[in-house]
Amino acid sequence: MEHTAQDPHERPFFAPSGKGGLASWIFSTDHKRIGLLYLGLIMLMFSVAVVLGLLLRLKLMTPGNTLLTPQQYNAIFTLHGVIMVFMVVIPSIPASFGNIFLPLHIGANDVSFPRLNNFSWWLYVTGLVLALVSIFTGNGPPDTGWTFYVPFSEHTTTNVSIAVIAVFVLGFSSILTGLNFITTVHRLRTPGMTWRKLPLFVWSLYATGWIQVLATPILGITALLIFSERVLHLGLFDPGRGGDPLLYQHLFWIYSHPAVYIMILPAMGVISEIIPVFSRKPVFGYNMIAFSSLAIAFAGSLVWAHHMFTSGMSDNAVLLFSFLTFVVAIPSAIKVFNWLSTMYKGSISLDPPLLFSLGFILMFSIGGLTGLVLGSAGTDIHVHDTYFVVAHFHYVIFGGTGLGMFAAMHYWFPKVFGRMYDHTRAFWSFWIILLGMNVLYFPMFVMGLQGMPRRYYDYLPQYAPLQMVSTWGSWILAVGLILMFHNLYRGCRYGPVATKNPWGGATLEWTLPTPLPAEAFYGDPVAPEPYDYKGVNPDG
Amino acid sequence: MAEAHAAPAAQLAAHRDDQASKMGMWLFLFTEILLFGGLFLLYASYRAKYPQAFHAGGQALDLVLGATNTVILITSSLTVALSITALRRGQTVRCLWLLAFTVACAATFMLNKGIEWGAKFHHGLIPGSEHMARLPQGQSIFYGLYFAMTGLHGLHVVIGASVLLWVMLLIRRSKITGDDYAVLENAGLYWHIVDMVWIYLFPLFYLIA
Amino acid sequence: MHDTTTAARGAEHGADRPHEPLSYRFLLLVWLGLMCLTATTVAVSRIELGALNIVAALGLAGAKASLVIFFFMHLKYENWIIKGMVFMAFVVLAIAIGLTFVDVGYRY
Numbered sequence: 001m002e003h004t005a006q007d008p009h010e011r012p013f014f015a016p017s018g019k020g021g022l023a024s025w026i027f028s029t030d031h032k033r034i035g036l037l038y039l040g041l042i043m044l045m046f047s048v049a050v051v052l053g054l055l056l057r058l059k060l061m062t063p064g065n066t067l068l069t070p071q072q073y074n075a076i077f078t079l080h081g082v083i084m085v086f087m088v089v090i091p092s093i094p095a096s097f098g099n100i101f102l103p104l105h106i107g108a109n110d111v112s113f114p115r116l117n118n119f120s121w122w123l124y125v126t127g128l129v130l131a132l133v134s135i136f137t138g139n140g141p142p143d144t145g146w147t148f149y150v151p152f153s154e155h156t157t158t159n160v161s162i163a164v165i166a167v168f169v170l171g172f173s174s175i176l177t178g179l180n181f182i183t184t185v186h187r188l189r190t191p192g193m194t195w196r197k198l199p200l201f202v203w204s205l206y207a208t209g210w211i212q213v214l215a216t217p218i219l220g221i222t223a224l225l226i227f228s229e230r231v232l233h234l235g236l237f238d239p240g241r242g243g244d245p246l247l248y249q250h251l252f253w254i255y256s257h258p259a260v261y262i263m264i265l266p267a268m269g270v271i272s273e274i275i276p277v278f279s280r281k282p283v284f285g286y287n288m289i290a291f292s293s294l295a296i297a298f299a300g301s302l303v304w305a306h307h308m309f310t311s312g313m314s315d316n317a318v319l320l321f322s323f324l325t326f327v328v329a330i331p332s333a334i335k336v337f338n339w340l341s342t343m344y345k346g347s348i349s350l351d352p353p354l355l356f357s358l359g360f361i362l363m364f365s366i367g368g369l370t371g372l373v374l375g376s377a378g379t380d381i382h383v384h385d386t387y388f389v390v391a392h393f394h395y396v397i398f399g400g401t402g403l404g405m406f407a408a409m410h411y412w413f414p415k416v417f418g419r420m421y422d423h424t425r426a427f428w429s430f431w432i433i434l435l436g437m438n439v440l441y442f443p444m445f446v447m448g449l450q451g452m453p454r455r456y457y458d459y460l461p462q463y464a465p466l467q468m469v470s471t472w473g474s475w476i477l478a479v480g481l482i483l484m485f486h487n488l489y490r491g492c493r494y495g496p497v498a499t500k501n502p503w504g505g506a507t508l509e510w511t512l513p514t515p516l517p518a519e520a521f522y523g524d525p526v527a528p529e530p531y532d533y534k535g536v537n538p539d540g
Numbered sequence: 541m542a543e544a545h546a547a548p549a550a551q552l553a554a555h556r557d558d559q560a561s562k563m564g565m566w567l568f569l570f571t572e573i574l575l576f577g578g579l580f581l582l583y584a585s586y587r588a589k590y591p592q593a594f595h596a597g598g599q600a601l602d603l604v605l606g607a608t609n610t611v612i613l614i615t616s617s618l619t620v621a622l623s624i625t626a627l628r629r630g631q632t633v634r635c636l637w638l639l640a641f642t643v644a645c646a647a648t649f650m651l652n653k654g655i656e657w658g659a660k661f662h663h664g665l666i667p668g669s670e671h672m673a674r675l676p677q678g679q680s681i682f683y684g685l686y687f688a689m690t691g692l693h694g695l696h697v698v699i700g701a702s703v704l705l706w707v708m709l710l711i712r713r714s715k716i717t718g719d720d721y722a723v724l725e726n727a728g729l730y731w732h733i734v735d736m737v738w739i740y741l742f743p744l745f746y747l748i749a
Numbered sequence: 750m751h752d753t754t755t756a757a758r759g760a761e762h763g764a765d766r767p768h769e770p771l772s773y774r775f776l777l778l779v780w781l782g783l784m785c786l787t788a789t790t791v792a793v794s795r796i797e798l799g800a801l802n803i804v805a806a807l808g809l810a811g812a813k814a815s816l817v818i819f820f821f822m823h824l825k826y827e828n829w830i831i832k833g834m835v836f837m838a839f840v841v842l843a844i845a846i847g848l849t850f851v852d853v854g855y856r857y
Contacts, residue, residue: 221578233668242677314855
């Protein structure tokens with residue numbers, strides 16, 4: 001591709017202008033470049049954590065003392081969790097595609113605080129480096145699980161102290177992204193872009209931003225407390241000195257439950273963009289989808305203690321939190337029904353982005369409904385801390401957020417890179433990934449119901465067949481992922497040049513040249529009806 | 541909704557949106573409130589669990605020092621608020637003196653805090669020490685919280701004072717002026733939050749006896 | 750670099766225009782109020798009121814915090830969006846502490 005034009009409204013944002021080089025990326029204040037930086041690192045960390053996950057599955061394929069020592073096993077499931085949660089899933093969609101498309105969706109040329117945006121990327125990098133340091137220094141990588149529960153996390157000799165500081169820094173990075181997005185949505189909307197014309201992706205990121213700003217500080221103080229407990233021995237959670245370990249769990253989940261909505265809401269936003277475009281129909285129930293994002297953000301902050309039903313918390317709290325947990329299912333269901341109603345009698349084209357979105361709906365529904373089994377205090381007693389939980393959150397987080405991320409990648413790929421990937425390969429990679437996920441995680445539901453506890457190094461012989469199947473699933477999934485990334489890489493390098501609006505989207509980014517130019521808009525663009533497809537057609 | 545109406549493009553030359561930076565600062569302050577909020581949550585819970593021990597612990601703290609520090613911090617909050625008025629009225633020198641006074645207040649506050657902590661250390665109340673571990677259960681928690689909360693607050697005093705020093709430098713260099721004072725205003729907001737946290741810490745630790 | 754046209758978009762109908770600076774006199778009065786409240790809270794804490802002591806202490810602290818927020822921090826003169834945001838932040842903190850007490854309130 002020849003891009004000789006130096007006009008920033010035509011030059012692709014990734015093409016060098018003037019000096020170029022590495023510094024023009026890592027110190028860039030351009031939201032599109034920062035988004036790509038995030039995307040690259042997030043995908044790198046994703047691959048690392050996937051390899052760790054494959055190792056865990058490989059060990060669990062057979063019972064007994066094989067492949068890994070118990071200590072290595074504990075360290076690897078901790079790292080898998082910490083990397084996936086704090087370095088991949090929480091930043092995933094907001095920091096990458098949110099950074100690139102939130103300003104464009106509202107007709108702005110950047111976020112409100114571009115330098116802060118770059119700083120938050122550097123904090124992310126700092127967090128990664130600290131986490132890396134914690135693996136290779138001191139007494140080895142943390143072995144507490146990603147939840148860092150006391151009292152074990154206070155006493156283990158492994159390098160928890162640095163790991164929690166890494167979590168603190170990563171949380172700070174997440175806060176700054178959320179702060180930037182909220183301010184941007186309030187201050188930089190193009191004239192005429194009223195709140196009811198905001199694309200639903202923006203609504204979901206706005207709601208996410210609020211969770212990031214209001215919940216993450218609690219994670220910050222929790223991480224600092226663990227650190228000071230280990231270094232200063234204040235004894236705040238030490239039962240021997242009158243402390244209450246359950247208060248640690250409260251603090252941890254006051255953040256970490258809302259955090260699962262930081263993970264899922266942006267993916268829901270992506271799905272809300274994709275479904276109407278590929279159904280050629282205005283989105284059904286715009287107001288309810290927008291409202292339900294806020295409702296999820298709010299209700300999601302009321303339910304944290306459903307992670308503690310068996311912890312010895314008071315029975316009144318168990319009852320109340322169980323009830324509130326059912327409430328939060330309502331806005332989630334509203335979204336699913338609205339997506340399905342959007343597709344009803346639509347003119348559907350099963351292109352890869354829609355396929356991944358449908359995969360999202362399927363997996364999220366399974367994950368969400370099994371969440372009700374866990375949210376109901378009675379049934380939770382039976383399946384608490386078993387593989388049932390592991391299966392549930394992998395369906396929601398990988399099947400939901402993961403597929404949402406892949407859907408976003410396939411949807412915005414041509415706009416970002418200016419080329420198109422191979423649709424047939426994308427089609428195959430989707431089905432292999434979907435098959436792999438279900439073979440990998442569905443047996444875990446069954447094993448969980450039969451009583452297989454999570455995080456155990458060894459298991460009884462009766463679980464052996466399903467553990468074996470689950471491991472096969474992990475291999476299928478790996479093949480699908482490799483195929484998908486290979487296809488995207490090929491598309492990026494050698495794919496046919498993409499047109500301006502290959503899917504026929506009506507939001508503002510599709511009015512811009514492909515690939516995205518360094519400067520997006522001349523003056524103030526006219527705010528479109530984001531889901532009105534009259535006169536908007538795919539041009540590919 | 542109405543906030544979205546944009547000014548005409550011709551007026552946009554200023555490249556500046558003070559309202560946005562103020563909004564960003566408030567959002568950041570929320571994170572500070574909730575950061576301390578986690579500790580207040582612990583305080584409230586443990587106070588419910590050990591009312592007697594908290595009572596005894598509070599009596600052992602130096603009320604005079606605590607009250608003095610309260611007066612100092614509130615006064616420093618006043619001088620920051622005054623400095624904004626001074627700058628906007630073009631009284632730059634007065635603004636700088638007011639800020640210098642604020643920083644001096646911060647230093648005095650930290651000095652008092654040092655004296656107070658020093659006295660506690662002198663009595664063997666050192667985090668992690670044998671003596672503290674042997675205290676009755678609730679009292680150990682009380683002092684643990686005391687060190688954690690006043691320590692984190694002290695850290696914020698130091699950060700806030702440093703920011704104000706930096707702001708003074710910018711005013712000296714005319715980077716902050718009576719027409720472009722958002723940075724001063726936002727630094728002031730930060731300082732007021734530091735003050736506000738202390739307004740709660742003071743009764744919770746020194747007055748509950 | 751990217752500071753072109755969007756920088757001052759939310760600015761509208763004068764609502765964003767800075768409020769007149771607060772007068773020295775007014776700020777001093779607020780400070781005086783804070784001093785009085787501080788004296789009151791110390792005095793009240795010396796009287797044995799049982800459970801009311803903590804209520805009084807927190808109530809007076811709330812009054813002082815309100816003076817700081819509304820006048821020193823100018824919240825009174827901000828638009829309803831910022832006011833609403835501040836309100837939300839405190840609501841979330843209250844929820845976190847309140848719901849925790851549904852557990853510890855029955856357990857301790």
